Amino acid sequence: MAEFWETHFKAKQEMWGQQPADSARATAREFEAKGLTNILIPGFGYGRNAKPFLEYGCRVTGIEISQTAINIATQHFGEQMTIHHGSVTDMPFxxxxxxxxFCYALIHLLDEEERAKLIRDCHSQLKPGGYMVFVAISTKTKTFGEGINIGKNRFETRHGVKLFYYDQASITAEFGACGLVEATEINDPAKPTDGNKSQIFWKITCVKK
Known part of the structure; x- marks a missing residue:
């Protein structure tokens, strides 16, 4: 996976633009209202979804598998944050x-064992009362069922990307033991200019007791 994403970022650079996803903005507002100031972003990319958290004064730490993406983030943000270079499957750093x-559009790229580990690792790095929000692709998005079926609700695209599509049952099964409090389906365009090309995601919220 590391080689795939390194090649991907080198070829397409800032492929999603510089504007944060709508769900990143919404989560930043929710975190601000709750007074959460020290934030971890696994699957950091080149940092566009860190912007709303930085804007209200958070300390942000990222985890990113692509050195190219980290280099782009450093160009934009300098030393404002810490970014660990590596795979989320190797957490904690x-x-x-x-x-x-806040984990955006990452968990559905992992297999069952990797997803379970990521959820456990993120939960274990929360303070008591801390929140974790995952944005994961839904079975209701239009690409569901496309490509080669490689498991229940999991498909390999023509580009070789393996996607697991979440439904309510799989959310409960995978997040239920980690303080699941809410799961809401949302439309979230990859870029603000995408308009009606938005995908349907789940915004999954857990609280550590």
């Missing part, structure tokens, strides 16, 4: 307990 975790 530090011993910090965070107030909040």
């Amino acid at each position: 530090d011993e910090v307990l965070y107030d909040g975790v």
